[in-house]
Amino acid sequence: MYSSATVKVAAVGGLAVGLFGLLIYSRYSPLLGVYVGVLGGLVSFALLRSGSIQRLRKALVIYYAVITWVGTLTIFSFVGFTSLLKWIGGHLRVYYYSGMPTVGRALVPCNFNLPSVTVSIPIWGTEMGMETIAGIPVVWPSSIFYFSILVLAPYLATTIVLGRGFCGWVCYFGGTVDAFRRDGNPVWSLSRFRKRYIEPGKTDMVVDGLREDVKDIKYGVAFALLLLGASLAIPIICVVCWTWLLQYIWWGIIALLAFGLFVVVLPFLTGKRIWCAVLCPVGALINLLERVTPFNIRIDLGKCTKDYSCTAVCPMFAMTRQTINEMYAPNIDCIKCGACIEHCPEKAIDLYLAGTSKKVRSWFIPIAISAGMAWYIWFILSIGQIAPRLLHL
Numbered sequence: 001m002y003s004s005a006t007v008k009v010a011a012v013g014g015l016a017v018g019l020f021g022l023l024i025y026s027r028y029s030p031l032l033g034v035y036v037g038v039l040g041g042l043v044s045f046a047l048l049r050s051g052s053i054q055r056l057r058k059a060l061v062i063y064y065a066v067i068t069w070v071g072t073l074t075i076f077s078f079v080g081f082t083s084l085l086k087w088i089g090g091h092l093r094v095y096y097y098s099g100m101p102t103v104g105r106a107l108v109p110c111n112f113n114l115p116s117v118t119v120s121i122p123i124w125g126t127e128m129g130m131e132t133i134a135g136i137p138v139v140w141p142s143s144i145f146y147f148s149i150l151v152l153a154p155y156l157a158t159t160i161v162l163g164r165g166f167c168g169w170v171c172y173f174g175g176t177v178d179a180f181r182r183d184g185n186p187v188w189s190l191s192r193f194r195k196r197y198i199e200p201g202k203t204d205m206v207v208d209g210l211r212e213d214v215k216d217i218k219y220g221v222a223f224a225l226l227l228l229g230a231s232l233a234i235p236i237i238c239v240v241c242w243t244w245l246l247q248y249i250w251w252g253i254i255a256l257l258a259f260g261l262f263v264v265v266l267p268f269l270t271g272k273r274i275w276c277a278v279l280c281p282v283g284a285l286i287n288l289l290e291r292v293t294p295f296n297i298r299i300d301l302g303k304c305t306k307d308y309s310c311t312a313v314c315p316m317f318a319m320t321r322q323t324i325n326e327m328y329a330p331n332i333d334c335i336k337c338g339a340c341i342e343h344c345p346e347k348a349i350d351l352y353l354a355g356t357s358k359k360v361r362s363w364f365i366p367i368a369i370s371a372g373m374a375w376y377i378w379f380i381l382s383i384g385q386i387a388p389r390l391l392h393l
């Protein structure tokens with residue numbers, strides 16, 4: 001347990017998140033606005049007040065995962081498999097090679113649409129591929145200007161502010177991994193892939209965090225995908241898009257096997273987020289921004305008794321004996337999940353404003369939950385609007 005915020009601070013944080021949820025969702029439905037606002041406010045209040053945040057945080061990201069997968073399946077069912085394949089067959093050519101307006105893409109979960117939700121404007125589009133934002137017609141995403149404003153800017157803003165905290169608090173795919181990651185003692189400790197370490201003043205070699213060459217695989221994956229995207233003249237996100245997995249069956253089978261192994265089997269056996277720590281190219285790219293983010297986890301060495309029990313609960317191999325001794329902080333893969341903060345018996349770990357001694361858990365949690373609310377609006381509205389029609393309600 002670690003010290004929780006006062007009732008006043010938790011209430012202010014909860015109220016701010018509640019009002020934000022109300023504001024962005026009531027544009028589409030006042031009832032939905034009240035529901036999301038109240039739910040988001042209560043979750044924020046509970047997270048700030050409680051000394052135990054892991055269960056709620058995990059439930060939150062798993063909730064995002066469920067919303068996203070169910071939303072995607074709902075849209076696929078609505079579109080129908082044949083017309084979906086027809087759309088897939090045409091959209092890359094139409095999108096990127098001839099610059100023609102796209103057809104019907106807005107209904108299908110295009111990865112390009114996802115970041116648009118970071119500004120809380122779900123974009124539905126029309127058959128002619130025209131959308132309006134605040135009354136201004138936008139051709140999406142062929143305009144570099146709007147692509148920059150609606151995709152790059154919100155994405156960069158989210159990841160600059162939260163850093164890898166995006167992975168711990170917002171990413172639905174991280175939530176999917178968390179759904180399969182078992183807590184408690186691991187079945188497999190991955191000792192072959194761990195580094196050996198000798199603590200200062202000792203002679204025994206102990207098993208520590210992941211080896212550097214294993215952790216660095218994700219940078220290689222990101223670089224390879226960037227090269228592939230550049231050589232095919234398509235954005236990197238399209239290389240890992242689900243449309244490719246449906247179009248090119250071998251690519252799909254490889255991705256499915258990697259998904260099964262790194263997202264389901266290994267997290268279950270090891271209790272760690274193996275996909276996120278070893279393979280994810282998005283996590284690798286976010287790491288490039290991590291040094292400029294305002295929120296850092298740090299250890300107060302005056303309080304730390306070096307029992308190293310926090311290393312066992314870290315899902316990312318970010319907190320290790322070596323980082324505790326040499327950096328007084330976790331390594332760059334820390335997703336700011338708070339498991340170590342909550343676990344430390346000496347209350348020696350906390351979330352700080354970078355470069356200061358100010359503890360800022362009460363800022364970080366409301367910002368992270370608000371970002372999650374904004375990111376998933378598109379899927380929540382998709383389910384709300386399409387599911388009743390599918391169910392003939």
Ligand code: SF4
Nearest residue numbers: 167171174276280283
């Ligand atoms: S590492 Fe990748 S999959 Fe994991 S949470 Fe971060 S962005 Fe999502």
Ligand code: SF4
Nearest residue numbers: 304305307308310344
């Ligand atoms: S759990 Fe706390 S006291 Fe133990 S090593 Fe980690 S920071 Fe130090």
Ligand code: SF4
Nearest residue numbers: 314334335337338340
């Ligand atoms: S160091 Fe702590 S906050 Fe960071 S990922 Fe590990 S357990 Fe979570």
